[in-house]
Amino acid sequence: MANNELPYFTSGKVVKGFGRGSKELGIPTANFDEQVVSLLPPGFQTGVYYGWAKVDDGPVYKMVMSIGWNPFYKNIKKSMETHIMHTFPEDFYDSTLKVCILGYRRPELNFNSLEEMIAAIKDDIRESEHMLDSEENAVYKDHTFFTEHS
Numbered sequence: 001m002a003n004n005e006l007p008y009f010t011s012g013k014v015v016k017g018f019g020r021g022s023k024e025l026g027i028p029t030a031n032f033d034e035q036v037v038s039l040l041p042p043g044f045q046t047g048v049y050y051g052w053a054k055v056d057d058g059p060v061y062k063m064v065m066s067i068g069w070n071p072f073y074k075n076i077k078k079s080m081e082t083h084i085m086h087t088f089p090e091d092f093y094d095s096t097l098k099v100c101i102l103g104y105r106r107p108e109l110n111f112n113s114l115e116e117m118i119a120a121i122k123d124d125i126r127e128s129e130h131m132l133d134s135e136e137n138a139v140y141k142d143h144t145f146f147t148e149h150s
């Protein structure tokens, strides 16, 4: 499925979620504040995406992102959560996260078990790592969006 809003650039504050990412899945996700979610264009479809991310003044890293209601947990509020492919020494709540969303991967799904969902997310991470190495996606790592002061 195509999403003709891509590439999509956005930024905002990292807030607390349900604390499941690290504890239940072993895959932390930096959750955007509500304002960032409300700024999504009306036609922006929910699902799993990949792109680039930057925390405060740090380097630009690969990321995967989940946008929607997490059908496995049946969340009531729509969320935008970014897993950054980097090991950080500590949490970065309240930091500013900048993301450039480049590609749509799949819809958000329900799963029969937590193990199946974790396996699917690990596939997302592996495939997205690969997709982001392509020339057409790699150029966005150096986009002025990440270098200009905000």
Ligand SMILES: Cc1cc2nc3c(=O)[nH]c(=O)nc-3n(C[C@H](O)[C@H](O)[C@H](O)COP(=O)(O)O)c2cc1C
Binding pocket: 017, 018, 019, 020, 021, 022, 025, 027, 029, 031, 048, 064, 065, 066, 069, 070, 071, 072, 073, 081, 082, 083, 107, 108, 109, 110, 121, 124, 125
């Ligand atoms: C790449 C990726 C794919 C995801 N896919 C799904 C999905 O298909 N269905 C779903 O219910 N949640 C999905 N999630 C969201 C997880 O359920 C979510 O990250 C987890 O509940 C953590 O929530 P928390 O940040 O509130 O702790 C995905 C997360 C990531 C990073």
Ligand SMILES: Nc1ncnc2c1ncn2[C@@H]1O[C@H](COP(=O)(O)OP(=O)(O)O)[C@@H](O)[C@H]1O
Binding pocket: 014, 015, 016, 017, 018, 019, 020, 021, 022, 023, 027, 028, 029, 030, 031, 082, 083, 084, 085, 086, 087, 088, 090, 091, 092, 093
């Ligand atoms: N590689 C990473 N990607 C995303 N967040 C990370 C990463 N490493 C550490 N974190 C921290 O972990 C938090 C997310 O963990 P998570 O368990 O999903 O909690 P929450 O439910 O509060 O979002 C992020 O807000 C961030 O501060």
Ligand SMILES: [Mg+2]
Binding pocket: 017, 018, 019, 021, 028, 029, 030, 031, 081
């Ligand atoms: Mg999270």
